[in-house]
Amino acid sequence: MRILKLFAFLGLCIIVGSCNQNENMIAKIYSAASSDTTSYHNLRILCKNYPERLAGTPISIKAIDFLQEIMEKENFDTVYLQECIVKHWDRGEKEIGKAITSKGVELKLNVCALGNSIATPKSGISSEVVEVKSFEELDKLGNDFIKGKIVFFSKAMDSTKVNSFEGYSEVVGFRFSGAAVAARYGAEAVLVRSVTTRLDTFPHTGVMRYNDTIKPIPAFAISTVHANLLSKELAKEPKLKVFLKSDCKFLADEKSYNVIGEVTGSKFPNEVITVGGHLDSWDNTEGAHDDGGGLVQSIDVWRIFKKIGYKPEHTLKVVMFIDEEMNQRGGEKYAELAKLNGEKHIFAIESDAGCDRPIGFSFDLKESYQKQIYSYRKYFEPYGATMFANEGSGVDIEFLKEGHDAVLCALITDPTHYFDYHHSGYDTFERINIDYLNQGSAAMASLIYLVDKYGIK
Ligand SMILES: [Zn+2]
Structure with a gap:
């Protein structure tokens, strides 16, 4: 009995000891991150010198060179490019949108083509507008009413949702498949209210898809201010005409690259932990929150480890993924080569939810791993x-799900303002808070430290 008690006591000491050790280590990580300005500085250069870095564009290649250059300064064991072929969608000339009243008054509408959209004819489209707030409404109106008109999806994103991702998911379907649905009824084009709760004059773009069996029609986003204006004008004058013009097209496929920095594990060189974000951004934005911040935070994980003298036991791969926004070719290629090379991935984390205050993590994991992973919550x-x-988890790392027994994870930040910036000209470096940026780096480094130390069991 005494011996058992002694063992129990010793056991508790060991547990308390390791708890304190972990707490101390995580305090060191947060402290190292909080005093740092390098990532903030690098993010400013990325945003200001390499904005609008959509996959396939010449500027995305320059951004790749810049990221490789800054990673080469960080003493990774190796930094290299991983080639993949990407589609190159090009916006062409700036879009034109205007409402024209029966008295001939023209009201400017800020619009932009959605990613993957076809262009209007060179002379543009000038048609009456059908305003709807749901797909059901569209179905009820039917072919006779919709044919030859512009369908305007005007449902606003719900601003009462504390988790803005819930509000986003309720209306993003209009952006993604509005054109495919409206084309079924013979619509000429679609205009989709920007998916944000912020009232501003920036159209927010994003990817859309067609239905392969139905003739595609041009798809546009309209700023929230101009969506409100258009609704108001349509209420006064239902036969109001809207003029839309776009010039977007696909150019030839291009070679592009993921940028990878690698540190070989001291104990388990064949087991991999991945941390990353995506290096492409939409072509109307600096891509600060989405996802330049995620890139510098990922590089930071290794920088913090170096600073505090921590050598990872597992191989650490810091990955800047290309082409997240359009076709995810970078994430796909990374997983494909991991499989081909027989790599064992145990954990991957992506930062792609903006750089506001970190509030925790979301996982994609087997139930048997949940107890271990969730026991780390106390350290945060x-x-x-x-x-x-x-x-x-994250769009790029999700490809690792197949063929690996890995825990996949996303850094989660306060989502309140994420869609203010998302896919628009408002997502600039000035919207970044250095303390939150650094806290995100620290949160990821801390979780990776725990995973590295204890493995996934
Ligand atoms: Zn993103």
Whole structure:
């Protein structure tokens, strides 16, 4: 009995000891991150010198060179490019949108083509508008009413949702497949209210898809201010005409690259931990929150480890993925080569939810791993990053799901303002808070430290 008690006591000491050790290590990580300005500085250069870096564009190649250059300064064991072929969608000339009243008054509408859209004819489209707030409404109106008109999806994103991703998911379907649905009824084009709760004059773009069996029609986003204006004018004058013109097209496929920095694990060189973000951005934005910040935070994980003298036991791969926004060729290629090379991936984390205050992590993991992973939540209490949810990971790392027994994860930040910036000209470096940016780096480094130390069991 005494011996058992002694063992129990010793066991507790060991556990408390390792708890304290982890707490101390994580405090060191947060402290190292908080005093740093390098990532903030690099993010400013990325945003200001290499904005609008959509996959396939010449500027995305320059951004790749820049990221490789800054990673080469960080003493990775190796930094290299991983080639993949990407589609190159080009916006062409700036779009034109205007409402024309029966008295001939023209009202400017800020619009932009959605990613993957075809262009209007060179002379543009001038048609009456059908305003709807749901697909059901469209179905009810039917072919006779819709044929030859512009369908205007005007449903606003719900601003009462605390988790803005819920509001986003309720209306993003109009952006993604509005054109495919409206084309079924013979519509000429679609105009989709920007998916944001912010009232501003920036159209927010994003990817859309066609239905292969139905003739494609041009798809546009319209700013929230101009969506409100158009609704108001249509209420006064239902036969109002709208003029839309776009010039977008696909150019030839291009070679592009993921940028990877690698540090070989000291104990488990064949087991890989991945941390990354995506280096492409939409072509109407600096891509600060989406996702330049995620890139510099990922590089930061290794920089922090170096600073505090921590050598990872597992191989660490820091990955700047290309082509997340359009076709995810970068993420796909990374997973494809991992499989081909027989790599064993145990953990991957992506930062692609903006750089506001980190509030925790979302996972895609087997139930048997949940207890271990969720036991780490306590270490994040002092830093306010305590959300541990099993709600999915990141678009680029999701490809690792097949063929690996890995835990996949996303850094989660306060989502309140994420869609203010998302896919628009408002997502600039000036919207970044250096403290939150650094806290995101620290949160990821801390979780990776725990995973690296204890493995995935
Ligand atoms: Zn993103």
